[in-house]
Amino acid sequence: MLEIDSIFSKESVLSSHIAGFRLRPQQLEMAHAIADTIANHRILVAEAGTGTGKTLAYLVPALLAGGKVIISTGTKTLQDQLFNRDIPTVRSALKVPVTVALLKGRANYVCHYHLEKCLQDTHLTFVDREEIGYLSLIERYARNSKDGDKSGLREVPENAAIWQMVTSTRDNCLGSECPNHKQCFVMEARKQALAADVVVVNHHLFFADVMLRDEGLSELLPACNTVIFDEAHQLPETASLFFGESISTSQLLDLARDAKIEALMGARDFLPLPDAIASMDKAVRDLRLTIAEENTRIALTEVKRYPDFIPTLDLLVQQLTLLLKLLENQAERSEGLENCRMRAANHLYLLQRWRDDSEMGDYVRWIEVFHQALQLNATPLSIADIFQKQLTSSLRAWVFTSATLSVKKDFSHYNHEMGLSAVQTASWDSPFDYAKQALLYVPQGLPEPQHKTYTEQVVAAALPVLRASRGRAFFLCTSLRAMQRVYELLQATEDFDFPLLLQGQGSRTYLLDRFRETENAVLIGSQSFWEGVDVRGEALSLVIIDKLPFAPPDDPVLSARIEKMAQEGRNPFMEYQLPRAVINLKQGAGRLIRDEADRGVLMICDPRLISKTYGRQIWQSLPPMKRTRDLAEVEYFFTKQNSK
Ligand code: SF4
Numbered sequence: 001m002l003e004i005d006s007i008f009s010k011e012s013v014l015s016s017h018i019a020g021f022r023l024r025p026q027q028l029e030m031a032h033a034i035a036d037t038i039a040n041h042r043i044l045v046a047e048a049g050t051g052t053g054k055t056l057a058y059l060v061p062a063l064l065a066g067g068k069v070i071i072s073t074g075t076k077t078l079q080d081q082l083f084n085r086d087i088p089t090v091r092s093a094l095k096v097p098v099t100v101a102l103l104k105g106r107a108n109y110v111c112h113y114h115l116e117k118c119l120q121d122t123h124l125t126f127v128d129r130e131e132i133g134y135l136s137l138i139e140r141y142a143r144n145s146k147d148g149d150k151s152g153l154r155e156v157p158e159n160a161a162i163w164q165m166v167t168s169t170r171d172n173c174l175g176s177e178c179p180n181h182k183q184c185f186v187m188e189a190r191k192q193a194l195a196a197d198v199v200v201v202n203h204h205l206f207f208a209d210v211m212l213r214d215e216g217l218s219e220l221l222p223a224c225n226t227v228i229f230d231e232a233h234q235l236p237e238t239a240s241l242f243f244g245e246s247i248s249t250s251q252l253l254d255l256a257r258d259a260k261i262e263a264l265m266g267a268r269d270f271l272p273l274p275d276a277i278a279s280m281d282k283a284v285r286d287l288r289l290t291i292a293e294e295n296t297r298i299a300l301t302e303v304k305r306y307p308d309f310i311p312t313l314d315l316l317v318q319q320l321t322l323l324l325k326l327l328e329n330q331a332e333r334s335e336g337l338e339n340c341r342m343r344a345a346n347h348l349y350l351l352q353r354w355r356d357d358s359e360m361g362d363y364v365r366w367i368e369v370f371h372q373a374l375q376l377n378a379t380p381l382s383i384a385d386i387f388q389k390q391l392t393s394s395l396r397a398w399v400f401t402s403a404t405l406s407v408k409k410d411f412s413h414y415n416h417e418m419g420l421s422a423v424q425t426a427s428w429d430s431p432f433d434y435a436k437q438a439l440l441y442v443p444q445g446l447p448e449p450q451h452k453t454y455t456e457q458v459v460a461a462a463l464p465v466l467r468a469s470r471g472r473a474f475f476l477c478t479s480l481r482a483m484q485r486v487y488e489l490l491q492a493t494e495d496f497d498f499p500l501l502l503q504g505q506g507s508r509t510y511l512l513d514r515f516r517e518t519e520n521a522v523l524i525g526s527q528s529f530w531e532g533v534d535v536r537g538e539a540l541s542l543v544i545i546d547k548l549p550f551a552p553p554d555d556p557v558l559s560a561r562i563e564k565m566a567q568e569g570r571n572p573f574m575e576y577q578l579p580r581a582v583i584n585l586k587q588g589a590g591r592l593i594r595d596e597a598d599r600g601v602l603m604i605c606d607p608r609l610i611s612k613t614y615g616r617q618i619w620q621s622l623p624p625m626k627r628t629r630d631l632a633e634v635e636y637f638f639t640k641q642n643s644k
Helices: 002-007 013-017 025-039 054-065 076-094 112-120 129-144 162-166 185-195 203-212 232-243 249-266 272-289 300-305 309-333 335-355 384-392 412-418 454-469 480-492 508-517 556-567 572-589 613-621 631-642
Strands: 043-048 069-073 100-102 198-202 226-229 245-248 296-299 363-369 374-380 397-402 424-428 438-441 473-476 500-502 522-525 542-545 600-604 626-628
Touching (some): 002 025, 025 043, 025 054, 043 054, 054 069, 054 076, 054 397, 069 076, 076 100, 100 185, 112 129, 129 162, 198 203, 232 397, 232 412, 245 335, 249 335, 249 374, 272 309, 296 300, 335 374, 384 412, 412 572, 438 631, 454 542, 454 600, 480 500, 508 522, 542 572, 556 572, 572 600, 572 613
Parallel strands (some): 043 397, 043 424, 069 198, 069 226, 100 198, 473 522
Antiparallel strands (some): 245 374
């Protein structure tokens, strides 16, 4: 352990490689705890407040220990940051000869097979002129690129529809049967990941591919000595998503599209096939039309409100059964037809399971409705047992770290949810001086959040604070509806001319860049800006939170979990809803103070923070800021700041 002490010391290799590096006792302690966890194949759940420097605290012991390491992080941006900046810096500081690979989900790599199909069949698919232009750029890129990562082709926007046609899914990849297997970018990225010492993935990829299903990666986890989850507070959500089952109308329409192409190319003389594909395609589209709403979640128990849904679903099952029979008849004529047969069989299996009551006792079945598509989901009521099996399947170290995992240093909610028993937990406070740097303001006189003019009153209370801070604020709302209303109200306010930015007016990166560049801006956002956003300095001096972020109780998964806990004689509010809200609130609040020089006010408008007995538990979980209910004190705080 001496080695770790000297690496983190004042005049160490780190200080010569990292500008502004200083010894932070919390970081050193955390590095020791992680080194110990790795050496003894333990499980550590570690909360490290903002500014602890947790990335270095896990990279140094992980790279020193050797062996194979998987680091999983919340987003692709953080993945890129680790791969391009943090790991190379630590590797060269420590002079350890480790090889590193970056692995993304298969949708990030151009697929030669589907690109070729697309080029041959542009007349078959609906593409506009702009997309045909993109297609030729992608074709050139696929010929010249070393890794086929779509982020390397900036001329084609990340969200262009064409990407769906020229990348693969787990469903439509032909794997070893593929004629392009040898030059395949996905296979190459996986080969490099299997050979590397350190592999950087993201949580979605980890659960979807590494832990669960994709055969090409089945050797990755067994070979690995250490798994480190950064941003680990996101895992319960991600794991629920991937330990469940789902089938969407988009997947079924993709199948119809691909089957149409394959039938034309490989079974043109078999006339019943195009008709069966068209009927299945129509049944899928009709199913989406049975629910008029969009962007909503509906429990299966509520589906009776949509009388056409179940009959249309049954019709779809019939049409898909017929299509499967015909594909079985023709599958041996080409790999593409065989792939469609397998997908039809798998989709039919999932649809029937979702429809059948008897099979899914421990799952909650629900529908997520989007603008054009809908998805049938079956989510496990608890992920604990499933995850625990993965943890204990072989001897290795697991580290779960984030700035927000506990409620007043109590990790029982997180551990229980993830099925982590007999684990070590540790918590390091942020090194920032919150009492000096930040003020927590809860305005007086606001009604309970269900009051019909709540948002109007929140905005009225926020206006003097926004004026005092001269904009430079995030206004974070717990719902999209409230976010929209706040925007309208601020826009309509006379003598309020700070530039307003609204979530949805561009990508998150675009809006953040605008926010940083625009003086006195106010960014109004919801979930997208609640976490993973780092704006340092004066540009962000005020964070306003409209309500305590309790998940909506009518969410199908949440309400089924609450019901189950109540049946078990537990207290779902204290054990589940409150800790989740606390962890969310800590994330939102964490946007304010990002380094030692930052100063600012956190305004939480929800009066329950004071009026309810659980409110105390919430504010005590926040960093130790000075607290006030007095607007004059807030105004004085900013006057002092502005005069510096
Ligand atoms: S193996 Fe799969 S991903 Fe690779 S080129 Fe073939 S179909 Fe595409």
